Amino acid sequence: MIQGKKIDTYETDFYQWTMEQSEALREQNLEKLDWENIIEEIEALGRSDYQAVISLLTRIIQHKLKIDYANQPQTNRHWQAEIKAFSNSIRRRYSPSMKPKLEGEWEGIYSDAIDLYLIDYPGCDFPEICPYLLNDILNQCKKPK
Numbered sequence: 001m002i003q004g005k006k007i008d009t010y011e012t013d014f015y016q017w018t019m020e021q022s023e024a025l026r027e028q029n030l031e032k033l034d035w036e037n038i039i040e041e042i043e044a045l046g047r048s049d050y051q052a053v054i055s056l057l058t059r060i061i062q063h064k065l066k067i068d069y070a071n072q073p074q075t076n077r078h079w080q081a082e083i084k085a086f087s088n089s090i091r092r093r094y095s096p097s098m099k100p101k102l103e104g105e106w107e108g109i110y111s112d113a114i115d116l117y118l119i120d121y122p123g124c125d126f127p128e129i130c131p132y133l134l135n136d137i138l139n140q141c142k143k144p145k
Contacts, residue, residue: 010037029037049093053102054109056086056093060137061119063112070121087141094141099134106134 004129
């Protein structure tokens with residue numbers, strides 16, 4: 001397969017491109033591989049999972065704030081169910097190699113959660129510094145034994 005056809009298939013029929021590239025990998029046929037786009041897609045997979053984990057962590061913190069600071073006990077079970085659903089999703093997408101980067105972005109994740117929290121509960125109090133630890137949340141996301 002010539003390079004022009006590989007790129008054309010990638011741009012016009014992504015599904016077909018994935019099937020062709022999978023076949024070439026199985027056959028270990030290096031000439032058929034579209035290296036540039038394979039590299040790009042693998043990197044995109046990692047970025048996608050990482051962004052999903054950030055989004056889920058943000059939502060968990062938002063809901064924990066609602067439970068702990070909004071003083072609306074009648075809604076706590078709902079927020080707990082949401083936290084459980086987000087935790088289950090994190091369990092499927094989180095990789096340990098993400099942790100150092102997540103730690104570096106923890107303040108920003110908390111800030112985003114505060115923004116969301118204040119939409120639902122404007123004027124409610126919240127701590128300046130995140131009262132939740134990344135390790136604690138990640139441990140809650142682990143599959144029960």
